Structures are given as C-alpha cells and as structure tokens.
Amino acid sequence: MNKPKKRFWLYAAIGLVFGVIDWFYLNWLAHISWGSLGESIIVVPIILLMNFGIWLVPLIPVVNYEAKNTQKILNPMLAGMLTWSCAIFSYYAYYAVLLSLGKLPHLEHLNIFGTKDEAFWAEYWRMFNTIITGQFLEWIFIALIGGAVIGALAFWVEHKKSRSQSKG
Numbered sequence: 001m002n003k004p005k006k007r008f009w010l011y012a013a014i015g016l017v018f019g020v021i022d023w024f025y026l027n028w029l030a031h032i033s034w035g036s037l038g039e040s041i042i043v044v045p046i047i048l049l050m051n052f053g054i055w056l057v058p059l060i061p062v063v064n065y066e067a068k069n070t071q072k073i074l075n076p077m078l079a080g081m082l083t084w085s086c087a088i089f090s091y092y093a094y095y096a097v098l099l100s101l102g103k104l105p106h107l108e109h110l111n112i113f114g115t116k117d118e119a120f121w122a123e124y125w126r127m128f129n130t131i132i133t134g135q136f137l138e139w140i141f142i143a144l145i146g147g148a149v150i151g152a153l154a155f156w157v158e159h160k161k162s163r164s165q166s167k168g
Contacts, residue, residue, distance in 0.1 A: 015088075019089065029050055058087060063147075073151075100124075
C-alpha cells in the first residue's frame, strides 16, 4: 500500500475515534460548573465555541499535514472530508447504540432488549429516523462541505507561505 493510501486510512481512523470521543467530551461540557461566570452572557459563546470548535481538533492537523505533502488541492480537501465524515458516522453510530440500548435520557424505554409493547418498533423507528438518520444526513453535508473548504484553505495558506518563502 502506498503512503497516501496509508495516510487516508489513518485520517479515517482519526475521524472514527474522534466521533465517539466527542460524546464523552459533550457529556463533560454539559456538566461544567461555571461558578460566578454561570450568570454571565459570555458563557453562551464560550460553550458554543467549545461545542463546535472541538471539531477542528482532528481536522486542522490532518489538512495541514496533507497540504504540506501534496501539490494537489484535492488531497487536503479529500482528507478533510474523509476525517469529518468518519467522525460524523461514528458519532451517530454511537448515538444509535445508545438509543438501541435505552441509554438516552427520556428514551430508556426504547431498549431493544427490554420488554416491548405492540407500539415499540413503530416508536423506535420513528425516534431512530428523527434523531439518528435526520441529524446524520444534516451533519454529513456540513462535514463534506466544511472538510473540503478547510482542506482548501489549508492548501492555499501552505502554498502561499511556501511561494512567499521561495521569493524571499
């Protein structure tokens, strides 16, 4: 297997691991004690930044590395798309497992191994399609477009920097 293929397998693995880790991070984030800042208006933007900004953690190193090691803008774009898509996939796969095992708040009755009434499967699939499928389809487009844009930006910054260094 050549090096670019190995790198792309690594990028997929990084995304898959990150998607599950994000569940634990969000749980931690939800239970932070803000102390005296808890009443401040600044807490909301901080929480939003921490919630969505964390998704840059696996992506920035991947697209930067790929941008430095290629002459094609497509490679960091694909690396970004792959990393974020795998993260979204594993995030919602983990979400589906939690739903199916009755581990989500207020949905404990949807444990597929528990007792079931006649309406169980209809409600289960309604919730699955609403929570898992619907949100996955929404976020996968963001992952694909966002990963490509950030990959292209990393390529542009890296190659602009290298061009200016070669001129100077």
